[in-house]
Every structure is written in structure tokens, then in C-alpha cells.
Amino acid sequence: MGVLAALAILAGLIVVHEAGHFLAATWQGIRVSGFSIGFGPVLLQRRRRGVQFALRAIPLGGFVSFPDDDAGTAIPKDDPDLLTNRPLPQRALVIAAGVLANLLLAWLVLVAQSTFVGIPAGFSATPGVLVSGVQAGQPAALAGLQAGDRIVSLAGTPLAGGSQAVAELVQRIQASPGQSLELVAERSGAPVQLRLTPADQGGTGRVGAQLQPFGSEAYRPARGPLEPIRQANHDFTTLLGRTAGGFLTLLTHFGETAGQVSGPVKIVEMGASLAQQGGGSLFLFTALISINLAVLNALPLPLLDGGQFVLLLLEGLRGRPLPERFQMAFMQSGFVFLVGLSLVLIVKDTSQLPAVQQLLAR
Incomplete structure (x- = not known):
């Protein structure tokens, strides 16, 4: 049950992140063609109002797709509701909305923890x-x-x-x-x-x-309705600062800290362990992973939200879109890097599981 709870939380955080992009686009009247959890072949799908909602085979994230990137779309390229034809501030909001959604969720979870579990x-x-x-x-x-x-x-x-x-x-x-x-x-x-x-x-x-x-x-118990909010503000600021500091330390002292990097297997193991300790620990686990997901996606790396934001910033400085060939190469390199890194971390984390270590020691 602990593993299932951890997996459900991770899946929920991915859904929230992609929902941020999706809602920011639809709220502004921007056309959306797909909402996917996972990558690769489609396992389950449902089409609603022209949008394909899909569950895919490789559970390493998700994405929201737009008609701008669909080769066979019948929508004219000068359609004002295409993402590429919208002003930079609107496109920037769509890109940033995933990170903002995860940060907002983390804060709400911490408020719920202070309300229902109590104040430390x-x-x-x-x-x-x-x-x-x-x-x-x-x-x-x-x-x-x-x-x-x-x-x-x-x-x-x-x-x-x-x-x-x-x-x-x-x-x-x-x-x-x-x-x-x-x-x-x-x-x-x-x-x-x-x-x-x-x-x-x-x-x-x-x-x-x-x-x-x-x-x-x-x-x-909280003393009044405002104390959970004050406690959540304190906890949120502390977790965000430590998470950002951890990523900064990883970048500046990579050789010393690379061994501490964990992938999805280790995260699920940690979540399963916390699930056995009770609901209060799961609140903190959810908030911490949500903040980590937000900070990770904000990094200026290809395929991540931060990388797309960099492309948007360069477009604003140039006054015109970047060459399509450059954007494609940038995104493809990011996909190869992130998938490769995920696979390495999965193998590393799996090999460190106690059951696997006992099996290898035989």
C-alpha cells in the first residue's frame, strides 16, 4: 500500500504540473491538441472537444501538445489562437504555469498539514x-x-x-x-x-x-484560522530555499554531490517508507516532491520549462522567432539527455534496493 500511495502522489503531481500548462492555455483561448501523462505509445486515450487525453507507456513525466507542432493539422498557420501566434507574455504564462501549479499545490498541502495534522x-x-x-x-x-x-x-x-x-x-x-x-x-x-x-x-x-x-x-491544534497559513508560509519558504540550494550545490560541486542524486525508484521507496509512518509524513513528502518538481522544471535545460523559457527570452531579444532547426535540435538533445539520465538513475536506485542487493550478494 505504501508503494501505491507514493506512485499515486507522483502521478498526481505530474497531472497537476501538466494541468497548469493546459489551463493557462485554454484560459487564454489558445488551441491545445493533447494532454498526455507519460511518453511513447498510447495505452489509453479519450478525445474531448478536439483534445486527446492520453496515458502513455513510459511513465517519466508528461506533456501538453499544441496544433503548432502537429504535422497534419488543418488549422492555418496564421490562426490567431495558435500558441506561436500569441504575444510573448501569454506564451510565457503557459510555459511558467506548470512550475507555478506545483508551487501552489505544495503550499496548499502544507496548509492542509497544519490544519488537519497540527502545528509542530x-x-x-x-x-x-x-x-x-x-x-x-x-x-x-x-x-x-x-x-x-x-x-x-x-x-x-x-x-x-x-x-x-x-x-x-x-x-x-x-x-x-x-x-x-x-x-x-x-x-x-x-x-x-x-x-x-x-x-x-x-x-x-x-x-x-x-x-x-x-x-x-x-x-x-492550530490557534485560530490564520496560524496554519503562517506555518505553511514558513515551511514553504524553508523547503523552497533548501531545494534551490541543493540544486545549486549540485551544479557547483557536481563531483562531490552527484552520488546523492536520486531517481523515481528511490523517490517511490522513500514515499512508501513515509506512508507507513502515517498521513502527516505523506503531507510533507507531497509538498517536498512538488517543490522539487517545480525547481527541476525551472532549470534552463532543453525540454524542461526553463529551457523553453530561455528560447522565448532569446526570441524576445532577437525580435523574431529562432530558426526552427535550432529549436528542434535543442529539444531533441534535451529529450535524449533526460531519458538517458532517468534510465541511469532508475538502474542505480534499483540496484540499491535492499531486496536487489540481497539477490546480487547470493
Whole structure:
């Protein structure tokens, strides 16, 4: 059920994103020929008011198509309702609407979380440190640590709870490059003994794992109708800033952070795990993935909304449309890049699933 919930959320976020483009176009009277979830061959379709609504075979996103790009369309090229014949501001709104829809959805989800789950009232820490993520090929993964493990002792000494325990463990790891550390972790209620050897990076130990306090967040009812909105504004700003900062760090320090990039398989795994923790976690998961989808699509890369916005900006600076050959080459290169990257991430994430790792170890 957790996997189905995560898949449903991802599908819903894609629908919302494409609905943003679709509604921005139809609201302005711009002709639309198709609304597709996925790419490739059509599995299911329905035609309504001249628009083909389709579910396609490759579930790696979606798109809204326009008659401008249809080779066999009977609509004259000078039709004022074609997207290419509309003023730049109207076309810019259609392009930006997908990102805006995902950001609006994330904010609404956070408002709903504050309304129905409650306002955060403090973190209730319990002993141990939670391993929230592990990078493949790094010392933590090689030692056998897995996401979801709770480290309960280091070198025979129990770890206290809260941020102090995380700081203590991180400090010991950083001070022990190349040295063997004995850990005891709890996995599915059973103790697991591990031997971890931090890698030496400039004299500092690194293990390739994300650590956080172990425990649960306490919530209280909102005090008045405006408090959920204020809390949602705070949470939204924080998540958006951290997400944008994460993408910036990836671009500026690609070699150091590329291993932390996750694809759809890892996202579904994380969502399934959160689904088992209750509805409150799913609210945050939905908002976080929606914001990530918005920021990702805003990047100035071919095929993404940001890339199309760049083409529109160049057209505005030139005062006339860019050569069709250039636009086609730009979009095709983006398609090859994004599909290739998605496949690489799917293979990488699938190979890191515990069940697959156990199978490969046989």
C-alpha cells in the first residue's frame, strides 16, 4: 500500500504540473491538441472537444501538445489562437504555469498539514541516530548500513538521543579517517553489528550517509484560522530555499554531490517508507516532491520549462522567432539527455534496493 500511495502522489503531481500548462492555455483561448501523462505509445486515450487525453507507456513525466507542432493539422498557420501566434507574455504564462501549479499545490498541502495534522510543537527524541540515506559505493554502504537503520551504539557506548547524538557520531567519524569503528544498529527491531571505516578526504573522515535525530515530531491544534497559513508560509519558504540550494550545490560541486542524486525508484521507496509512518509524513513528502518538481522544471535545460523559457527570452531579444532547426535540435538533445539520465538513475536506485542487493550478494 505504501508503494501505491507514493506512485499515486507522483502521478498526481505530474497531472497537476501538466494541468497548469493546459489551463493557462485554454484560459487564454489558445488551441491545445493533447494532454498526455507519460511518453511513447498510447495505452489509453479519450478525445474531448478536439483534445486527446492520453496515458502513455513510459511513465517519466508528461506533456501538453499544441496544433503548432502537429504535422497534419488543418488549422492555418496564421490562426490567431495558435500558441506561436500569441504575444510573448501569454506564451510565457503557459510555459511558467506548470512550475507555478506545483508551487501552489505544495503550499496548499502544507496548509492542509497544519490544519488537519497540527502545528509542530517540538521534537520528541529517543536514543540513537537515524540513517536517512546511504550513498552507493561509499563506506557506509560497504559496511552494510541501510536507510532506515537506527545506530544505537558507537564503540560499545550507547548513543543518547537528539541532535547531540548526531553531532557526537559525526565528530567521531570525521576524526577517524581510515580507522575502524564498531557500530550497533537496529534494523526491523533486530540488532546488527557493523564495522565502519571512514574514508580519508583531506584528513577528515567521510562515510557517505545522511544522519538525523531519531524520534517523532509532536503536534498541537492550530490557534485560530490564520496560524496554519503562517506555518505553511514558513515551511514553504524553508523547503523552497533548501531545494534551490541543493540544486545549486549540485551544479557547483557536481563531483562531490552527484552520488546523492536520486531517481523515481528511490523517490517511490522513500514515499512508501513515509506512508507507513502515517498521513502527516505523506503531507510533507507531497509538498517536498512538488517543490522539487517545480525547481527541476525551472532549470534552463532543453525540454524542461526553463529551457523553453530561455528560447522565448532569446526570441524576445532577437525580435523574431529562432530558426526552427535550432529549436528542434535543442529539444531533441534535451529529450535524449533526460531519458538517458532517468534510465541511469532508475538502474542505480534499483540496484540499491535492499531486496536487489540481497539477490546480487547470493
